[in-house]
Amino acid sequence: MSLESGVNLAAEQELTGMRAMVTGSSSGIGRAIALELARAGCDVLVHARANRQAANQVLHEVRAHGRRSELLLSDLSDPVQQQSLVTRAWETWSGLEIWINNAGADVLTGERSQWSFEEKLERLWQVDVLATVRLSRLAGELMSRSPADVGRRCIVNVGWDQAETGMAGDSGQLFATVKAAVMAFSRSLAMTLAPQVRVNCVAPGWIKTAWGDQAPSYWQERAVRESLSGRWGTPEDVAHTVRFLVSPATQFVNGQVIHVNGGFRSSNA
16 A cells, blocks of 8 residues: 555544444435545434434444444433433443534424424524533533543534624524524633633535425525525535544644635625
């Protein structure tokens, strides 16, 4: 094997020996993150609220990369289950280096799309905000107890690129409110846990998940128009960024919100 191929192989397995939890990893962005971390050599705990079948499929795909994986089910709208999830996750492999808070409430598809504004806001606040805050604090406390590997332990949360600029309509009000809260919290938590644990946040733009697949033509065209890259983003685009943020290469990156949107062009442009 040549020196060059050996270096490339090492780069492709930069997370070997690391252990991660990815919440909401049975589908969409969470699934892509779980598989991307596995490709990088990381063992991955898969989480879902109730969809055991989809989550088990992700578990098997992680294992197909030669990595360890276990499934943990938990309803993150329940504070008791939030605490239990962190405890179970930590005890599964006697610790974790990486915690990804990807889970979010789906209020755009299915029955919940017909809910009132107030009902949607309550669900999003419970899952996207309160669960992220509580899980981050609990996991961060456990991670920070070890003085070893400073900068190697990290938390990544998920915001939204337009939370800082705003978007008209009910959905804009809902997601700007909850995701701006997550982004602000992430910056403050980074200051609290430094230097033992790094905390960063990704802020996806127009990413084609379940809602994007069924979105009307207006939204399809808008998503392409508002990206400087001229296309929808994919779950894998977000996953690549998360992999970078948890890698040893970014040990000097902390308290940041990284937009993953292909470059945002305002709809007024």
